[in-house]
Amino acid sequence: MKKVYHLSSCNTCQKIIKELELPNSFELQDIKAEEITKEQVEEMHALAKSYEALFSRRARLYRERELNKKELSEQDYKDLILDHYTFLKRPVIIYNDEIFIGNSKKTVAAAKAAIHG
Template sequence: MKKIYHLSSCNTCQRIIKELQPLDGFTLQDIKAEPITTAQLEEMRALTDSYESLFSRRAVLYRERGLGNKNLSEDDYKNLILEQYTFLKRPVLVNGEEIFIGNSKKVVSAAKEAIFS
């Protein structure tokens, strides 16, 4: 599977997608318009070490709900991501058996290398 989970209203996601062009064979999924399913989240989780690695602590709701003060379990991370799209760290790029999570320069560079090699 070759897929990018992103938010179309996110300038950073759009910049990264533009940077990764051409994205031959990739499907783009706007997670606000088409929420991720449990099966999709479990597929992402299978490619990484935890649901926590897919979780965004930058989400406004993270601060509003005071989640930083709570001891969250893997199930909590999973349920929060499924409940609200903003809790998914973006973008998430799945390239076969590889996954690239987030927008750091290191992650984007690694994704670029994997796509174009």
């Protein structure tokens, strides 16, 4: 699988996608325009081994819902990601059987190295 889950309105996501110089074989999914499905989240989890790793604590709703004051379980993380796209840490890049989550320089460099050898 070659896929990127991103937000087209996110400048950071767009910058990373451009930097990665993705081959045409990659599928891009704007998670605001096309909601992520339960199956897609479970596919990500199978690679990441954790819903928490996929979860963004930077989402505005995280504080608004006072989730920062709660102890969240793996099921909570999964449910929240499915509830609202902003809870998915972005971008999520899947290349074959590897997953790269988020926008840290290290993650982006690892994704680029994997994609371009």
